Amino acid sequence: MDVCAVSGIDGALLFRPSPYFDERGLFCRTFDAEVMRANGLDPGAFVQDSVSRSSYAVVRGLHIRRGAGEAKLVRCSYGAIFDVVVDLRPASPTYRNWRSFDLRGDEQVSLYVPAGCAHGFQALTDPADVSYRIDRTHNPDEDVSIAYDDPELAIDWPLPVSMVSQRDRLAPTLEATMRIWP
Numbered sequence: 001m002d003v004c005a006v007s008g009i010d011g012a013l014l015f016r017p018s019p020y021f022d023e024r025g026l027f028c029r030t031f032d033a034e035v036m037r038a039n040g041l042d043p044g045a046f047v048q049d050s051v052s053r054s055s056y057a058v059v060r061g062l063h064i065r066r067g068a069g070e071a072k073l074v075r076c077s078y079g080a081i082f083d084v085v086v087d088l089r090p091a092s093p094t095y096r097n098w099r100s101f102d103l104r105g106d107e108q109v110s111l112y113v114p115a116g117c118a119h120g121f122q123a124l125t126d127p128a129d130v131s132y133r134i135d136r137t138h139n140p141d142e143d144v145s146i147a148y149d150d151p152e153l154a155i156d157w158p159l160p161v162s163m164v165s166q167r168d169r170l171a172p173t174l175e176a177t178m179r180i181w182p
Helices: 033-038 174-180
Strands: 002-005 013-016 020-022 025-027 048-054 059-065 072-078 080-087 098-104 110-113 117-123 128-134 143-145
Touching: 059 080, 072 080, 072 098, 072 117, 080 110, 080 128, 117 128
Parallel strands: none
Antiparallel strands: 002 013, 013 110, 020 025, 048 128, 059 117, 059 143, 072 110, 072 128, 080 098, 080 117
């Protein structure tokens, strides 16, 4: 498994496995505790796995958690997504930077999103399944959304947005969120 740092988001990592393809399909190791340790992450810190399924052009996010935040490994397990990470850690050298990634089920790349970074994605296929490995038990009282279409961020979503949740549709701008953050 190849691991590389993400330029522009301090502490973010991409884990690129080597999928094996044959006439049956695909086999791939998507998590390896030793690889995590070798890259400064505690594999035992992850306490919850979740999955979402989204339809074509749906946007989920931008989401972040109050308090200690949450670190996560994000992987598109089926289909393809346009994935976005925004660094909202005031002490970070990459504060307020954002980066995007095309994550695909046929590649099984995992993105490590450090705590304090907002995350969102747009489904590029119908469906797109996204797997999350999270380092804290979910507490909905800590959930924060930031407007996915905030002009300050100017994220160039690749498709016209087909749907967002009510929570995401009503999300405040980054500037409004930062006035009450964390």
